[in-house]
Amino acid sequence: MICYVSTLWTLLDSAGLPDRKMTQPQSEDEEDTLLLTSMFHDPQDDQESKPKPGHITTYTPITSSLGLPTTIKINLIHSSPLYGHILTHACLYTAHYLEKHASTIVQDKTVLEVGAGGALPSVLCCLLGAKMVVCSDYPDYELVQNLKYNLNELNGVSRDKGRGVGYIWGNPYDVLLNALNCVDDEDENDEKENGSGSGNGGKVVVVKEGNGVRVDGERREKFDLIILSDVIFNHSEHYKLLQTCKDLIQPLRSDAKTKVKVPRSGGQILVAFSPHRPKLFNADMDFFTKAASDQFKFDVEFVELTMWEPLFKDDMDEGTRELRSRVYFYVLHPTW
Numbered sequence: 001m002i003c004y005v006s007t008l009w010t011l012l013d014s015a016g017l018p019d020r021k022m023t024q025p026q027s028e029d030e031e032d033t034l035l036l037t038s039m040f041h042d043p044q045d046d047q048e049s050k051p052k053p054g055h056i057t058t059y060t061p062i063t064s065s066l067g068l069p070t071t072i073k074i075n076l077i078h079s080s081p082l083y084g085h086i087l088t089h090a091c092l093y094t095a096h097y098l099e100k101h102a103s104t105i106v107q108d109k110t111v112l113e114v115g116a117g118g119a120l121p122s123v124l125c126c127l128l129g130a131k132m133v134v135c136s137d138y139p140d141y142e143l144v145q146n147l148k149y150n151l152n153e154l155n156g157v158s159r160d161k162g163r164g165v166g167y168i169w170g171n172p173y174d175v176l177l178n179a180l181n182c183v184d185d186e187d188e189n190d191e192k193e194n195g196s197g198s199g200n201g202g203k204v205v206v207v208k209e210g211n212g213v214r215v216d217g218e219r220r221e222k223f224d225l226i227i228l229s230d231v232i233f234n235h236s237e238h239y240k241l242l243q244t245c246k247d248l249i250q251p252l253r254s255d256a257k258t259k260v261k262v263p264r265s266g267g268q269i270l271v272a273f274s275p276h277r278p279k280l281f282n283a284d285m286d287f288f289t290k291a292a293s294d295q296f297k298f299d300v301e302f303v304e305l306t307m308w309e310p311l312f313k314d315d316m317d318e319g320t321r322e323l324r325s326r327v328y329f330y331v332l333h334p335t336w
Contacts, residue, residue, distance in 0.1 A: 139166025170240030
């Protein structure tokens with residue numbers, strides 16, 4: 001894994017990472033408030049501006065037997081308070097994991113990526129044979145346009161296999177489910193006239209011919225795989241994020257004979273993260289306590305801890321260097 005880090009350092013140098021020492025919040029609540037102030041402004045404010053010039057980075061697949069290109073190009077926007085302008089170690093780890101387990105968790109599966117940034121895992125899932133990939137991030141104009149560009153233009157993914165959308169955790173799921181079902185916004189009224197809008201789960205979807213997507217079929221309402229790569233740092237949004245995951249993940253299947261739910265037979269939620277803010281590490285880890293609570297009832301599986309290098313070079317604190325070098329990886333399984 002470390003062989004990929006040198007490329008990342010070059011990327012970080014050119015990306016203009018924010019100076020994390022400019023503002024020193026005094027508490028976790030204050031830090032999250034500062035984060036939310038810079039992140040969650042009105043997306044309409046961005047509609048008038050064009051996306052800033054970005055830069056192309058490349059990902060080299062670690063597996064040669066999957067028919068992937070020798071390199072995968074990802075355009076990264078110039079800057080973003082959401083870190084949509086960098087590929088984090090957690091993102092690269094997730095990409096490696098997807099390659100290693102493509103046959104069981106990606107191929108012919110429906111996939112949702114949340115807080116996608118540069119959309120590398122989403123692009124990879126499309127190239128690895130996923131049935132449909134919905135790549136989402138906060139509805140900032142530049143971020144969403146870049147999701148679409150990386151999927152549908154830079155890597156040639158057709159819109160009936162992968163779509164980029166803007167989505168705020170905890171909001172109604174129409175935008176995600178419409179993308180999952182290959183329904184364009186302009187087709188939504190036609191759907192409702194046919195009795196198959198987003199509020200009618202399970203009914204037949206009728207989509208205009210010539211739309212480049214399937215014409216009919218059962219409306220999908222769940223995802224087989226949900227990807228969370230370096231997104232749990234936003235502690236105040238944990239509950240909304242977990243509720244979104246709970247509502248959208250494929251539940252357990254029942255044994256054909258006994259009708260008993262089969263453990264870990266449903267969808268999977270991949271969670272990779274690094275403790276970029278060491279003093280808030282316990283708050284990061286609290287995400288998994290919440291996930292296992294009676295409110296959400298996830299089966300929380302710790303998979304592994306790997307060591308990379310600290311992502312932010314401006315943090316010279318040697319006392320936290322080892323912690324900041326970690327990438328933790330968990331899988332959340334539904335129990336219902």
